[in-house]
Amino acid sequence: xxxxxxxxxxxxxxxxxxxxxxxxxxxxxxxxxxxxxxxxxxxxxxxxxxxxxxxxxxxxxxxxxxxxxxxxxxxxxxxxxxxxxxxxxxxxxxxxxxxxxxxxxxxxxxxxxxxxxxxxxxxxxxxxxxxxxxxxxxxxxxxxxxxxxxxxxxxxxxxxxxxxxxxxxxxxxxxxxxxxxxxxxxxxxxxxxxxxxxxxxxxxxxxxxxxxxxxxxxxxxxxxxxxxxxxxxxxxxxxxxxxxxxxxxxxxxxxxxxxxxxxxxxxxxxxxxxxxxxxxxxxxxxxxxxxxxxxxxxxxxxxxxxxxxxxxxxxxxxxxxxxxxxxxxxxxxxxxxxxxxxxxxxxxxxxxxxxxxxxxxxxxxxxxxx
Numbered sequence: 001x002x003x004x005x006x007x008x009x010x011x012x013x014x015x016x017x018x019x020x021x022x023x024x025x026x027x028x029x030x031x032x033x034x035x036x037x038x039x040x041x042x043x044x045x046x047x048x049x050x051x052x053x054x055x056x057x058x059x060x061x062x063x064x065x066x067x068x069x070x071x072x073x074x075x076x077x078x079x080x081x082x083x084x085x086x087x088x089x090x091x092x093x094x095x096x097x098x099x100x101x102x103x104x105x106x107x108x109x110x111x112x113x114x115x116x117x118x119x120x121x122x123x124x125x126x127x128x129x130x131x132x133x134x135x136x137x138x139x140x141x142x143x144x145x146x147x148x149x150x151x152x153x154x155x156x157x158x159x160x161x162x163x164x165x166x167x168x169x170x171x172x173x174x175x176x177x178x179x180x181x182x183x184x185x186x187x188x189x190x191x192x193x194x195x196x197x198x199x200x201x202x203x204x205x206x207x208x209x210x211x212x213x214x215x216x217x218x219x220x221x222x223x224x225x226x227x228x229x230x231x232x233x234x235x236x237x238x239x240x241x242x243x244x245x246x247x248x249x250x251x252x253x254x255x256x257x258x259x260x261x262x263x264x265x266x267x268x269x270x271x272x273x274x275x276x277x278x279x280x281x282x283x284x285x286x287x288x289x290x291x292x293x294x295x296x297x298x299x300x301x302x303x304x305x306x307x308x309x310x311x312x313x314x315x316x317x318x319x320x321x322x323x324x325x326x327x328x329x330x331x332x333x334x335x336x337x338x339x340x341x342x343x344x345x346x347x348x349x350x351x352x353x354x355x356x357x358x359x360x361x362x363x364x365x366x367x368x369x370x
Contacts, residue, residue, distance in 0.1 A: 005052045006211065007073045008218050013052075017208030019193035021217065025070040031062050074222050075215065078235040081169050082133040084212035089165055090122070090136065095204040096158065097147055099123040105143040115139050130235060137166055153202070161195035164188045172219055175228055182220045189216055 004013035009022040030053060036044040037057040048055040061069040094102055103121025111117065116135030118125075125132060141163055149155045168188040174181055199205040219229075226232060 004209070004211065006214055008070055008215075010052075011214060014209060016211055016214040019190060019217070027061065027068045027070060030070075034059060034062050071225065074226055074232045075172070075219050075229055077169075077173060077229050077233045078130045078238060080212045080215050081172065082130040082137075082235075085165060085210075085216070086133050086137055086169065087128070088210070088213075089162060090133075090140070092199050092204050093140070093144055093162065094123065096149060096199075096202055097144065101147065102143060105147070106139075109139055109142070130238065137169060141166055149202070157195045157198040158202075161192055161198055164191040164195065168192065168216065172223075172229055175230060177223055177228060182223060185223075186220050189219075 004016065005011075006016070006022075007025070009024050011020075011022045030051065033044075033047050033051050033053065034056070036047050037055075045055045061067060099121075103123050106118045106121045109115070109117055115138045118136070122128075122136055128136075141159075144155075144162060145159055147155070149158060165188075168185060171181060171185040171188060196208055200207070223229065
């Protein structure tokens with residue numbers, strides 16, 4: 001889907017901010033359009049443009065008649081609510097009252113055991129995480145409930161808009177739903193749409209043509225079909241994204257990033273990395289000369305070392321790899337200045353584990369020299 005289109009329904013691009021139901025997308029109708037890819041290419045692109053779809057030739061789900069890929073697009077509390085609409089709401093409130101007022105209100109909250117406090121305010125935060133947004137939502141309404149709106153305007157609509165959006169967030173996170181809770185969820189969304197115009201009247205926001213705001217319309221239907229949102233929220237797996245991708249990338253020099261991030265993944269989750277590279281590592285180790293093979297009862301190499309070996313074989317050519325294994329008994333130099341390797345890096349006995357450690361060391365230095 002293109003930006004400004006909903007992946008679940010046929011809402012026009014300029015009406016995402018309206019609280020209104022539209023016809024749902026069906027895989028059968030979209031599949032007919034994608035079948036045109038075997039014919040005239042210009043006609044296929046034109047049909048996809050009219051349907052609001054990207055011209056993808058033979059998508060993977062076109063041959064799955066019992067699967068509706070549009071229904072499988074489910075809500076995401078972390079990115080749609082906490083990092084989406086809650087981020088917008090905080091931005092709107094800061095635009096109304098000012099960052100100094102919001103920070104002063106945060107500092108005045110008394111200590112307690114149930115609310116995460118920000119004694120220096122929330123405006124000093126940069127790259128706010130989902131957990132921090134969740135903590136802010138616990139006291140956000142208390143920051144603004146008694147504040148006068150600049151210009152002497154009535155603050156009731158603004159407080160209602162913030163309150164109903166927070167209610168929607170907390171209702172969507174219920175671990176057990178009934179027909180009553182789902183009706184409350186839809187009522188909170190309807191109440192927000194009734195009071196959202198206050199942000200436009202205060203010149204804080206121009207329009208509400210926000211795809212994440214429109215996505216809230218489909219929450220009740222998705223909960224009916226797939227159960228509570230904690231079953232498919234990406235918040236549980238976000239920590240893996242940070243550990244396996246972001247932290248690994250920060251530790252690199254932005255060269256051969258995909259290989260280095262794979263090594264970071266192996267270091268943080270060795271068991272998963274061991275399973276992921278077992279097949280390729282087996283193929284790699286078959287190229288090790290017989291004199292470099294370990295004794296029959298030597299311990300196997302660690303998963304991290306095996307990932308280093310796999311990455312090294314992706315960097316070295318086959319000739320360089322063979323030369324590396326054959327030169328373990330020779331003095332070596334590493335680095336741009338060709339300094340002699342320290343004693344801890346001198347050649348070691350011809351076992352498979354030491355070979356892998358040595359190849360990892362040389363590969364790292366070669367990577368840093370690129």
